């Protein structure tokens with residue numbers, strides 16, 4: 001078991017190295033702009049919603065808010081996505097959901113993400129949203145704080161699967177892009 005773990009860790013490290021090479025190739029200037037970021041992550045501009053989503057991702061990684069990702073920010077992002085622990089990933093997801101950055105999620109912010117990502121056809125986004133609030137909003141004030149979010153996600157598998165969808169989706173697209181780039 002232990003061996004398997006270190007094996008996958010090595011794979012991730014190799015992937016991160018590959019993605020670093022991609023970064024150098026894509027932007028020798030050392031500053032990655034939004035349109036380059038979109039290209040690396042394979043976002044076609046056909047969908048306005050998808051495009052907005054990747055913009056949110058981009059800004060969540062731009063820690064010094066200069067509208068470019070430098071190499072350190074880029075590596076931190078990859079590290080989080082490919083190797084971050086559950087808590088880090090959830091914190092990052094929360095940041096992604098919190099569009100106005102006030103540290104709380106309201107219904108609108110949640111429903112926006114659910115609409116973008118859900119593939120569940122048995123419930124409407126509004127129903128999913130209600131259920132999440134029911135399970136996660138402990139003090140029933142209509143806002144989900146980071147600690148409610150973290151606790152709720154770790155307590156309930158259904159909520160967890162919904163909330164961490166973010167990371168999985170991004171993960172897959174990075175891995176896909178990664179192997180495409182590196183092979184050629």
Ligand SMILES: [Ca+2]
Nearest residue numbers: 062066068069
């Ligand atoms: Ca930056």
Ligand SMILES: [Ca+2]
Nearest residue numbers: 098102104105
């Ligand atoms: Ca908010």
Ligand SMILES: [Ca+2]
Nearest residue numbers: 137139141143
């Ligand atoms: Ca609350």
